[in-house]
Amino acid sequence: MADAIFLALSVITIGSAIAALELRSLIYGAIALMGSLGGIAGFFLLLDSPFVAMFQLAVYVGSIAVLILFTVMLVRRELIFTMVEDKRRKFVGIALMLVMMVALGAIILDSGIKQITTDEAAVDFREVGEDFLTYYWPALILMALILSGAVTGALVLARRVDEDIGQRAN
Amino acid sequence: MRILANELIEFVLVSAALLAIGIYGLTVKRNAIRMLFGIEIVINAANLNLVAFGRFLPHSGGQTLALFSIAIAAAEVAIGLSLIIVAYRMYNNIDIADFRSLKG
Numbered sequence: 001m002a003d004a005i006f007l008a009l010s011v012i013t014i015g016s017a018i019a020a021l022e023l024r025s026l027i028y029g030a031i032a033l034m035g036s037l038g039g040i041a042g043f044f045l046l047l048d049s050p051f052v053a054m055f056q057l058a059v060y061v062g063s064i065a066v067l068i069l070f071t072v073m074l075v076r077r078e079l080i081f082t083m084v085e086d087k088r089r090k091f092v093g094i095a096l097m098l099v100m101m102v103a104l105g106a107i108i109l110d111s112g113i114k115q116i117t118t119d120e121a122a123v124d125f126r127e128v129g130e131d132f133l134t135y136y137w138p139a140l141i142l143m144a145l146i147l148s149g150a151v152t153g154a155l156v157l158a159r160r161v162d163e164d165i166g167q168r169a170n
Numbered sequence: 171m172r173i174l175a176n177e178l179i180e181f182v183l184v185s186a187a188l189l190a191i192g193i194y195g196l197t198v199k200r201n202a203i204r205m206l207f208g209i210e211i212v213i214n215a216a217n218l219n220l221v222a223f224g225r226f227l228p229h230s231g232g233q234t235l236a237l238f239s240i241a242i243a244a245a246e247v248a249i250g251l252s253l254i255i256v257a258y259r260m261y262n263n264i265d266i267a268d269f270r271s272l273k274g
Contacts, residue, residue: 003175003176006175006176006180010180010184013184013188014184014187014188014191017188017191017192017211018191020207020211021191021194021195021199021204021207021208021211026201026203026204029204029207030207033207033210033211036211036214037210037214040214040217040218043181043184043218043221043222044218044221046176047181047221047222047225048225049221049224049225049233049236051233051237052217052221052233052236052237052240055237055240056217056240059240059241059243059244060210060214060240060243060244063244064210064243064244064247067247067248067251068203068206068207068247068251071203071251071254071255072203074255074258075203075258075264076262079201079263079264079265083201084200084201084265084267085198085199085200089197089198090198092197093194093197093198094194094198096193096194096197097190097191097193097194098190100186100189100190100193101186101187101190104186104189104190105183105186105187108179108182108183108186109179109183113178113179113182114177114179116177116178116179116226117177117178117226118225118226118227118228120228121228122225122228123224123225123228123229123230123232123233125233127230128230128233128234128237130230131230131231131234132234132237136234136238139238143238143241143242146242146245147241147244147245150245150246150248150249151245151248153249153252154248154249154251154252155252157249157252157253157255157256158252158255158256
């Protein structure tokens with residue numbers, strides 16, 4: 001059965017995921033999202049994959065959340081603190097979420113996953129590194145190209161074209 | 171080597187709950203940055219699934235794919251945020267109902 005660490009981690013992860021979507025201020029929402037991503041890193045540690053956990057902390061909590069925080073601070077104040085949403089749409093959304101949770105949970109609990117246990121040793125991170133450099137090397141190079149293309153594209157998109165062309169913010 | 175205390179089904183249930191929360195955020199929220207939060211939560215649910223199944227097989231493919239997925243998610247967030255900034259400059263708002271020319 002679930003132990004205390006697992007329960008605490010799942011409460012942190014799911015609670016701050018809900019808080020990230022529901023808190024009125026986008027800044028607090030971004031910080032709550034950081035908590036959720038950190039909780040996922042904790043799950044990775046529980047699953048004996050410390051390398052993925054550290055990668056998650058470095059990439060998600062370290063860079064993506066900070067990027068989101070800076071973007072949030074670039075938009076106007078009143079946009080950060082106001083929430084515009086339909087009441088009806090919200091109720092339908094909550095109903096959809098509950099139906100999905102119950103249906104997925106029922107399917108998972110009914111399936112044969114319950115019997116799966118393992119007493120084998122965890123995968124060593126050396127094996128992961130070997131995978132990257134042998135079988136997956138074309139994918140690794142492709143990923144490097146995609147990442148550099150994405151960063152270049154983001155810089156080009158967000159660049160200010162000229163002082164007097166277009167409607168600039170403020 | 172430490173023996174795993176938790177079962178696979180617990181991780182899969184947490185992952186399903188995160189997926190449902192992320193889809194709720196994607197359907198209800200009209201703020202573009204909040205929708206990005208929803209996408210992040212869905213991607214994390216998928217990563218958790220990958221690593222959990224990779225641990226219980228056990229096979230190194232789960233962790234490798236999770237690492238690829240995290241890296242691609244970083245690229246996706248960078249592009250998404252710069253698109254939001256461009257749209258904010260054009261419409262002076264980040265409400266997706268105001269992005270008229272994106273409606274197709």
